[in-house]
Amino acid sequence: MSYQIKINVFEGPYDLLLFLIKKGEIDIYDIPIAKISKEYLEYIAIMRSLDLEIAGEFIVMAATLMRIKAKMLLPIHVEEEEEIEDPRRELVQNLLEYQRIKNAAEQFEGFEFRSSMHFPRGDTVKDETMEAQDGDFDIQMSIYELVVAYHAVLQKRVEKTYHYVLPDPATIEEKMEEILRLLDVQKRISFHQHLMSHGERIIIVINFLAILELAKRKQIRISQSQPFRNIWIYKYI
Amino acid sequence: MANNDRKHIVEALLFASDFPLSVKKISEIIEDITEEDAAEIVRDLRTEYENLERGFILRHVAGGYEFVTRPEFAVWVKKLQAERRRSRLSRAGLEITAIVAYRQPVNRADIEKVRGVDSGGPLRTLLERNLIKIAGREKAPGRPLLYKTTDEFLRFFGINSLSDLPQLEEIEDIIQHDAKETGMAIEQLHVAGGNSGAEEMRSTD
Amino acid sequence: MANNDRKHIVEALLFASDFPLSVKKISEIIEDITEEDAAEIVRDLRTEYENLERGFILRHVAGGYEFVTRPEFAVWVKKLQAERRRSRLSRAGLEITAIVAYRQPVNRADIEKVRGVDSGGPLRTLLERNLIKIAGREKAPGRPLLYKTTDEFLRFFGINSLSDLPQLEEIEDIIQHDAKETGMAIEQLHVAGGNSGAEEMRSTD
Numbered sequence: 001m002s003y004q005i006k007i008n009v010f011e012g013p014y015d016l017l018l019f020l021i022k023k024g025e026i027d028i029y030d031i032p033i034a035k036i037s038k039e040y041l042e043y044i045a046i047m048r049s050l051d052l053e054i055a056g057e058f059i060v061m062a063a064t065l066m067r068i069k070a071k072m073l074l075p076i077h078v079e080e081e082e083e084i085e086d087p088r089r090e091l092v093q094n095l096l097e098y099q100r101i102k103n104a105a106e107q108f109e110g111f112e113f114r115s116s117m118h119f120p121r122g123d124t125v126k127d128e129t130m131e132a133q134d135g136d137f138d139i140q141m142s143i144y145e146l147v148v149a150y151h152a153v154l155q156k157r158v159e160k161t162y163h164y165v166l167p168d169p170a171t172i173e174e175k176m177e178e179i180l181r182l183l184d185v186q187k188r189i190s191f192h193q194h195l196m197s198h199g200e201r202i203i204i205v206i207n208f209l210a211i212l213e214l215a216k217r218k219q220i221r222i223s224q225s226q227p228f229r230n231i232w233i234y235k236y237i
Numbered sequence: 238m239a240n241n242d243r244k245h246i247v248e249a250l251l252f253a254s255d256f257p258l259s260v261k262k263i264s265e266i267i268e269d270i271t272e273e274d275a276a277e278i279v280r281d282l283r284t285e286y287e288n289l290e291r292g293f294i295l296r297h298v299a300g301g302y303e304f305v306t307r308p309e310f311a312v313w314v315k316k317l318q319a320e321r322r323r324s325r326l327s328r329a330g331l332e333i334t335a336i337v338a339y340r341q342p343v344n345r346a347d348i349e350k351v352r353g354v355d356s357g358g359p360l361r362t363l364l365e366r367n368l369i370k371i372a373g374r375e376k377a378p379g380r381p382l383l384y385k386t387t388d389e390f391l392r393f394f395g396i397n398s399l400s401d402l403p404q405l406e407e408i409e410d411i412i413q414h415d416a417k418e419t420g421m422a423i424e425q426l427h428v429a430g431g432n433s434g435a436e437e438m439r440s441t442d
Numbered sequence: 443m444a445n446n447d448r449k450h451i452v453e454a455l456l457f458a459s460d461f462p463l464s465v466k467k468i469s470e471i472i473e474d475i476t477e478e479d480a481a482e483i484v485r486d487l488r489t490e491y492e493n494l495e496r497g498f499i500l501r502h503v504a505g506g507y508e509f510v511t512r513p514e515f516a517v518w519v520k521k522l523q524a525e526r527r528r529s530r531l532s533r534a535g536l537e538i539t540a541i542v543a544y545r546q547p548v549n550r551a552d553i554e555k556v557r558g559v560d561s562g563g564p565l566r567t568l569l570e571r572n573l574i575k576i577a578g579r580e581k582a583p584g585r586p587l588l589y590k591t592t593d594e595f596l597r598f599f600g601i602n603s604l605s606d607l608p609q610l611e612e613i614e615d616i617i618q619h620d621a622k623e624t625g626m627a628i629e630q631l632h633v634a635g636g637n638s639g640a641e642e643m644r645s646t647d
Contacts, residue, residue, distance in 0.1 A: 293457050360619075
């Protein structure tokens, strides 16, 4: 005989914490951090013993709880006039905000259910794709669709390269000229989009070499605002 | 054009449209009626259908009007449309929708801050279902993308306008809300982990 | 079930159906009516709508029945639909618009290189719809025409400026997320029987 048990999924650490607070009938404005931390960790341990996937955010929260607990254990030297902030303050605010949204989400679920009892006229949604596009009442399409289309068209190119094994005759000199020509008509070029999005590996390599050469000759300037951000290519002025 | 004709043209338009028609749109299509006329006709039609108790009613949603079947008949219509039933939103989807609805325009980092978890997956679903949309960038460091709800969001939830959303504050004090369902989760885990003591337990049906 | 209820359920079904409904299908969905009952109800409804002179009628077509707007009102319905058609871009149109938006100014050969197909037709449509425009010629052999997006493009997609366009890498994280839910991802758990302790536990039957 086997039992199949349904387990509710906690949406995140706040969800789990709120559950523990409710279960323990705890005053949210005065959370016994030691007790809650212990229960929280026990729960994580159980999940782990069951080989359940635990999202990183749950672990981060465990560390946060430990930190708050440590702070609360520290002896407090009350200086005159100084307001001491409760180490739990931020956590409580976040929990309240999440609870508010959770309640709203439950109401939304009710709206969704009520609305799903009404069916629009048939023949309006012939298939899935039509349905996904159905919302633009104001003669407007979503920008998301545009980006997805662009993404897809570039992906298609990458796939294509598996079928054609034609080495591109382009040379580094040609690519250098092409880059400079583009910079005549536009202010800057996105490194990823313009130069690395060509499917053929050889072209990417040639493009890359062309950029290095231009940079060496001080004909272009390369800049990146932050690590991992887009790299921009400007004309050297 | 006789009054009765006007009414029936409006009726035909509402019937033929696959999205809620605003009175503005109606007055644009039928040249010799004003927005006020259209509003009056639609109001009349709505009352009429309500009273006639026919198979469908005129619903005021997403800033417009659309014919939809009466909720009492949903059970039969569902049987007819078994193959194209729309899927319900997940809890994550509902939470993100709620955050966007109340905090819009809002960026992804702020959504994730409220939820406490990465939200890329459900965000994608909502964008694909056109319940939320990208609406520009925030004038802040990094210029993050901003998200807003769409007209489809209103229609999906059967809401006429954003101002009809319940106030967030109103629901704040339900904090001692029923923990019954979630409660089961932990109890069952204890059982699963070898412990016992669950007071109430469901097997799947 | 009262006769009037039956009639209105049938009406709701006819309204919500994607295809002309046969009396057979109707009798299958509403369990306690026969095909003969269904035929009678549909006949009644048909006469009723004919006499009511509403915006739409019930038409007998392709072995079934469907609601359609009255032919007299076709001129207005067409206006509505023409506008609606304009409001969508074809797949090709969307792709080209995306390429122009992200690589502007760009020439036709480059657009076609990215897409891998001739794009003259949809390119013309986009020019006609004023979503893209010609912005001079490239200083290159053959001096090809260069294309750029227009202000209408911004309006159409609901953004303020080109700098509001999301960068690919910015939303790649969302696009590539499978719509999988976050959180602790376990819905159901099989527990071998034997560990009890639960007072109210039903085994699966």
